[in-house]
Amino acid sequence: MVVSNLQQQRLVTEQLRREAAIKRMPVSLAVKDIIKYITEHEQDDCLLVGFSSQRVNPFREKTPFF
């Protein structure tokens, strides 16, 4: 990190000390929650499951009779 003077350097060090002190969670537990969220919302994600019929796709081509 490039810092131009003593005061700035002190601030950078203080900030890093603050960040180093935070509580962390093991990656395995954190990822469990991500997987859970994705699985729960999979059915709403039309880029994954598509549309039950094109009539419910809001982006479909619309005919003049619609």
Next chain:
Amino acid sequence: MPPKSDPELTALRKELEELYKNLQEEQKKYQDGTLQELCESVGPAPKVRLTTRKLMKGHLNKVNSVHYSGDSRHCVTGSLDGKLIIWDTYTGNKMQIIPLRSAWVMSVAYSNSGNLVACGGMDNMCTVYDLNNKDANGVAKMVRELAGYDGFLSSCRFLNDKTIITGSGDMKICKWDLETGRKISDFIAHNGDVVSISLSPDGNSFITGSVDKTCRLWDVREEKPKQTFFGHDADVNSVCFHPSGYAFATGSEDKSARMFDIRSDQQIAVYKPPSQNSGFTSCGLSLSGRILFCGSDDNNIHMWDSLKNQHNGKN
């Protein structure tokens, strides 16, 4: 004679290096698996072929920025042709066209409510328009011109109809009160241009990406970052919060996309296409967070199953 502060500066620098090394060791302690390994038992992502549903023509020059309204139907685009266009993406129709004072627009934002749009760029300003308040010609009125930046406006996001945050080339984040037109706060956010901002789903925090290769997590009420994420080897060009709020994705000049997890405070995945030719300029996640999309300098959109780290193809 060397300056008197030198020994202290040297000592501080050494402390910084030590702190950084300790931080990395701490993070490693919590790395009890990679995202890919931990998702081995997850079923494969269903394969859906992507089709272009709408080709929205209208701009006469590069489109630099796009942002959707909270209704997931309307979006605003900003182009070097000096115009903002508000589109109804269900029909492909143009709802409004707003001519800009400066053609050098680099970033646009749509408020969640759909009432306001903002834009800015090389004019070093952020201009806000009220889509419901039109002038005699039927063009949305400019309601705020937010000036005072020492660099180009690279990114902007409405926290709500009364507040906007911006990232700029002067390495700062600024927060503005739109009712008074006054700056609420401004602070140095990175060691380089701030290029991208992504709001958390709950609106309480945001991620910034910078040319200093890092991303930072901020609480909207505070001026000091909560966490800094290292990993990229070059400019981070785009950041996108995961819909779960637990993680975020990034696209970078270093030709990779990555996933960072907030609670374990580290990078959990690196995504690369089969042939790594170009940097990624934008990124986004599907509604569930399963699919990662990145726009690339190779004129393609690359897609990955974010959990199994499988490149799904390109368009």
